[in-house]
Structure formats: structure tokens, C-alpha cells
Amino acid sequence: xxxxxxxxxxxxxxxxxxxxxxxxxxxxxxxxxxxxxxxxxxxxxxxxxxxxxxxxxxxxxxxxxxxxxxxxxxxxxxxxxxxxxxxxxxxxxxxxxxxxxxxxxxxxxxxxxxxxxxxxxxxxxxxxxxxxxxxxxxxxxxxxxxxxxxxxxxxxxxxxxxxxxxxxxxxxxxxxxxxxxxxxxxxxxxxxxxxxxxxxxxxxxxxxxxxxxxxxxxxxxxxxxxxxxxxxxxxxxxxxxxxxxxxxxxxxxxxxxxxxxxxxxxxxxxxxxxxxxxxxxxxxxxxxxxxxx
Amino acid sequence: xxxxxxxxxxxxxxxxxxxxxxxxxxxxxxxxxxxxxxxxxxxxxxxxxxxxxxxxxxxxxxxxxxxxxxxxxxxxxxxxxxxxxxxxxxxxxxxxxxxxxxxxxxxxxxxxxxxxxxxxxxxxxxxxxxxxxxxxxxxxxxxxxxxxxxxxxxxxxxxxxxxxxxxxxxxxxxxxxxxxxxxxxxxxxxxxxxxxxxxxxxxxxxxxxxxxxxxxxxxxxxxxxxxxxxxxxxxxxxxxxxxxxxxxxxxxxxxxxxxxxxxxxxxxxxxxxxxxxxxxxx
Numbered sequence: 001x002x003x004x005x006x007x008x009x010x011x012x013x014x015x016x017x018x019x020x021x022x023x024x025x026x027x028x029x030x031x032x033x034x035x036x037x038x039x040x041x042x043x044x045x046x047x048x049x050x051x052x053x054x055x056x057x058x059x060x061x062x063x064x065x066x067x068x069x070x071x072x073x074x075x076x077x078x079x080x081x082x083x084x085x086x087x088x089x090x091x092x093x094x095x096x097x098x099x100x101x102x103x104x105x106x107x108x109x110x111x112x113x114x115x116x117x118x119x120x121x122x123x124x125x126x127x128x129x130x131x132x133x134x135x136x137x138x139x140x141x142x143x144x145x146x147x148x149x150x151x152x153x154x155x156x157x158x159x160x161x162x163x164x165x166x167x168x169x170x171x172x173x174x175x176x177x178x179x180x181x182x183x184x185x186x187x188x189x190x191x192x193x194x195x196x197x198x199x200x201x202x203x204x205x206x207x208x209x210x211x212x213x214x215x216x217x218x219x220x221x222x223x224x225x226x227x228x229x230x231x232x233x234x235x236x237x238x239x240x241x242x243x244x245x246x247x248x249x250x251x252x253x254x255x256x257x258x259x260x261x262x263x264x265x266x267x268x269x270x271x272x273x274x275x276x277x278x279x280x281x282x283x284x285x286x287x288x289x290x291x292x293x
Numbered sequence: 294x295x296x297x298x299x300x301x302x303x304x305x306x307x308x309x310x311x312x313x314x315x316x317x318x319x320x321x322x323x324x325x326x327x328x329x330x331x332x333x334x335x336x337x338x339x340x341x342x343x344x345x346x347x348x349x350x351x352x353x354x355x356x357x358x359x360x361x362x363x364x365x366x367x368x369x370x371x372x373x374x375x376x377x378x379x380x381x382x383x384x385x386x387x388x389x390x391x392x393x394x395x396x397x398x399x400x401x402x403x404x405x406x407x408x409x410x411x412x413x414x415x416x417x418x419x420x421x422x423x424x425x426x427x428x429x430x431x432x433x434x435x436x437x438x439x440x441x442x443x444x445x446x447x448x449x450x451x452x453x454x455x456x457x458x459x460x461x462x463x464x465x466x467x468x469x470x471x472x473x474x475x476x477x478x479x480x481x482x483x484x485x486x487x488x489x490x491x492x493x494x495x496x497x498x499x500x501x502x503x504x505x506x507x508x509x510x511x512x513x514x515x516x517x518x519x520x521x522x523x524x525x526x527x528x529x530x531x532x533x534x535x536x537x538x539x540x541x542x543x544x545x546x547x548x549x550x551x552x553x554x555x556x557x558x559x560x561x562x563x564x565x566x567x568x569x570x571x572x573x574x575x
Contacts, residue, residue: 213561
């Protein structure tokens with residue numbers, strides 16, 4: 001019974017146990033949670049862009065207004081936000097830290113839902129499963145749309161921040177021509193992944209208040225729970241609006257709108273340049289016909 | 294059943310069962326048995342005739358008087374631990390129909406109200422089994438020593454009267470003081486696991502019981518003196534931050550102790566303690 005290893009020096013994980021645990025909690029909120037809010041608000045403009053406070057989408061149809069607004073937002077982030085790479089690296093490091101430790105922490109527990117099927121216990125288990133599936137989703141999402149791992153995308157569509165809505169639609173629907181079987185699979189994965197991540201954030205925000213000792217009494221925990229539920233539902237609506245917007249986009253219509261925006265801002269030459277630089281799209285009969293003319 | 298127990302699982306269903314229980318019926322008691330530490334476990338069922346007010350303990354006693362299983366095999370009396378028989382010592386805690394609770398206060402009428410109903414008994418799974426339903430709860434007492442769950446008044450001279458406590462403080466602490474170290478909160482906790490090796494006790498999750506007791510003595514005017522040391526222990530590996538917020542502990546606590554509030558209160562204390570310690574440099 002008396003194993004000598006107990007006298008071994010505690011490793012860094014044990015020595016800084018408290019600090020690392022609290023950093024794990026903190027990174028989930030800042031920067032990851034804050035980024036999640038900003039990301040979903042921006043993306044859901046595909047659905048509400050027509051009514052946006054910036055007037056890019058005013059006076060157009062819901063679809064066209066959304067695409068215009070979204071494209072302007074994406075362009076703004078890519079050209080106006082300072083230190084974009086630094087922000088991205090901070091996010092990637094935080095997500096790696098939060099997910100690797102979170103995975104390790106989750107393996108120290110053994111769920112017991114069948115015996116104790118309470119609502120809180122459900123959320124305990126769901127928090128862990130949403131973490132596992134959520135990190136797979138984030139990896140796929142970032143690798144394909146940000147890092148350009150097009151071999152993981154059906155028909156290899158590469159996301160472009162100049163043609164943000166059309167290339168997003170093609171990547172999700174499976175092809176520039178519209179829905180394919182693979183596209184349905186990818187879109188379902190997006191639906192599950194993003195929903196689980198919104199839950200993970202809202203529930204994590206609730207437990208963080210207990211972890212840090214903000215909500216001590218049962219009543220305070222309940223009240224904060226209602227607040228987190230409200231935030232979670234709001235973000236869920238934003239997430240589904242983003243996804244719904246992307247899934248309903250017509251590739252050709254979106255590409256036309258985006259092309260016009262580029263011409264308005266930079267002129268015809270820039271558009272030619274971008275179209276030439278874009279990876280060859282699969283041959284399409286109508287384009288073939290236009291080229292022949 | 295008082296209001297304090299209203300939160301317990303299926304309280305209303307059990308109240309109904311008690312009302313409708315068939316007098317003089319026979320019930321099956323199915324028991325997970327084990328001959329000793331490290332030995333394999335097996336299931337045995339016994340038929341028991343109930344009386345008015347039968348509880349698990351009285352059924353185990355009648356099995357001991359005639360330990361013959363339902364398939365006619367001669368067996369041995371079932372071993373279990375018990376002390377007070379009035380739900381204040383915690384010794385007879387076991388898993389009954391899949392849920393942890395004290396067996397002395399477990400009325401058969403509430404769990405097996407009809408002829409031939411089955412009641413399942415298992416030892417707690419988070420503590421080493423000594424034999425049958427008897428487990429070794431030493432780890433909980435070890436945890437109380439780790440968090441110094443006492444008021445430090447030992448010395449060579451009379452310290453005189455202690456500082457005064459407000460009635461509100463007394464009220465909060467009274468609820469916490471009802472803990473009887475039964476182990477229900479730990480059995481139901483998904484973050485608290487069986488550790489046969491004593492050396493692992495100091496780094497595996499300590500659980501709600503010791504965290505709540507640390508709070509009890511941290512909030513005592515004299516017990517406070519050890520607060521920093523208690524928090525240091527609870528900030529280490531297996532401390533309060535290993536809690537996963539499943540909140541099963543508070544739902545199975547037979548004394549209705551606000552364990553999740555204790556976990557949050559200790560969380561708050563450790564936050565303050567860590568910041569203070571960082572800027573004070575020790």
C-alpha cells in the first residue's frame with residue numbers, strides 16, 4: 001500500500017494546480033467566449049444585415065442586404081482591425097490550452113447520469129461531450145475555412161474573404177451548384193458543433209461564477225443561471241441565423257453581389273486579379289459557354 | 294417528511310407508496326455481496342416477510358436469522374455497518390435501488406409497497422468494500438485531518454472565552470455542522486472516484502464533505518485561525534477547483550446541507566486568498 005512515489009516531487013501541474021485551473025476557467029470566457037459572441041454576431045448579419053445599424057444592407061432584399069453587410073464586416077475585420085494575426089494567435093493558444101486541459105480534466109470524472117438523472121448532472125455530462133465534439137468542430141472549421149485545407153472540403157472550395165458569403169455557401173452546401181450529399185453532412189456537423197459550443201459557453205459561464213465564488217447562495221446561482229440561459233438562447237439564435245443564412249445563400253447571386261462590391265471599391269482590374277488568383281473552380285458549363293462567346 | 298427533505302428524489306412517490314403498502318407482504322431483497330477486500334462480488338436474493346414499519350436493517354436481521362436465498366441455497370448472514378439506527382451517525386450508508394442513502398431510515402413500505410417487489414442493496418462504490426455492504430470510510434476522516442476540521446484551542450493555559458458569534462453566523466454554521474461523514478455526497482459525485490491506494494487520497498478530488506467542513510471551521514470565530522492553511526490545502530491538487538458542478542452532492546445529502554453553497558463559498562475564499570497571497574508574496 002505504501003508506495004514510495006508519493007514522496008516524489010509534485011509536477012508543475014500539481015504545483016500550480018490552482019492557477020492552471022483558474023486560467024482554464026478564465027480562458028473559456030476571455031478571450032474564447034468574448035470571441036464567440038463577436039463571431040456569431042458578425043456571422044448572423046447574413047440574416048439581419050438588411051436592418052443593420054450600418055446602412056450597407058438598407059433598401060435591398062433580406063438575402064442581398066445580408067450578403068452585402070456580411071461582406072463589408074469581413075472586409076472591415078481583414079483590413080481595419082489592427083494586429084489581426086496577434087489576436088488570432090492569442091485565440092489559437094487559448095483554445096489549445098483550454099481544450100487540452102479540459103480534455104484531461106474531463107477524463108478525471110466518471111459520469112453517473114443513469115443513477116442520478118438531475119438537470120445539473122445532465123449539464124455536467126453535456127459540458128464534457130460538447131467539449132469533445134466542439135473541439136473537433138472548431139478544428140475542422142478553422143482548418144478548412146481559415147487555413148485553407150481544401151482537401152477536407154467537398155469539391156475543394158476555398159473560403160475567400162473577398163467572396164465571403166458565396167465561398168462559405170459553397171463550402172457548406174457541398175458545391176457552387178448547390179446541395180450535395182457531402183454538403184448535407186457538413187452542414188449537419190456545423191449545426192451540431194455550433195449548438196454544442198454555444199451550450200458549452202453558456203453553461204461554462206454559469207459554473208465559472210461558482211468556481212470563482214461570485215454566486216455563493218443557491219438563489220444567486222439560480223438567478224445567474226437565468227441570465228446565462230438568456231445569453232445562451234440569444235447566442236443560439238445568432239448561431240442558427242448564421243448557419244441558416246449561409247445555407248440559404250445562392251452561390252451565383254452572392255458572387256455577383258460581392259463582385260460588384262469589389263468593382264465599386266477597387267475597380268475592374270482588382271476583380272480580374274482576384275478571379276485569376278482564385279483556385280480553379282470546377283468547370284461549369286455556363287461559364288464555358290460565356291468563354292466561347 | 295419535513296420540508297427539509299422535500300428536495301430528495303421522488304419524495305412524493307415514496308409518500309404515496311407508504312400509504313398504499315400491502316401489510317404482511319413478502320418482498321425480495323437483492324444484495325450485492327462480497328467476501329472480502331479484493332474478492333469478486335456476486336448477487337444473492339432473499340425473500341423477507343415485512344412487518345409494519347420494516348426498514349432495511351430489520352430485513353437484514355431477518356435474513357441473518359435464516360440466510361436462505363430465493364433459489365433455496367444456504368448462505369451466510371449479510372454483513373453491514375451500523376451505529377445509531379436513527380440517521381445521525383452515517384455508518385449504515387449504502388446504495389438502495391441505485392441511489393445512495395442511509396439504510397436505517399429506509400422504510401420498505403416506501404420502496405417495495407407490493408407483494409414480491411424487489412429492493413436492491415449495494416455497498417457504496419467509492420469506498421473499498423470490507424465485506425458485503427460494509428465499506429471502509431477512512432478516506433473521509435483522512436480528508437477531515439487534511440483540512441484541519443477542528444477549532445485550535447489545545448494549549449497549556451486557559452484561553453478564556455472565545456469571541457462572540459452573531460446569530461446569523463450560528464445559523465449558517467449549524468446547517469453545516471449536521472454533517473455525519475456518511476459519504477452520500479461523495480458516492481453521488483462524478484468527480485470523486487474510488488482510490489484503493491491511500492497515497493492517492495492527497496491528490497484525488499477531496500469532495501464536498503471535507504470542503505463543507507473546511508467552510509464550517511473557517512467561519513468559526515476561533516477556527517478561523519487555521520483558515521489560510523485550510524485554503525492552501527484546498528487550492529492544491531484534488532482541491533475545490535476539481536469540482537465539476539454536477540451538483541449531485543446537495544441532492545443526495547440526507548441532512549440537506551447546502552453543499553454547493555459551501556463549494557462556492559470556499560471558491561470565493563480561495564480566489565481572495567490567492568490574490569492576497571500573490572501581492573503579499575507569502
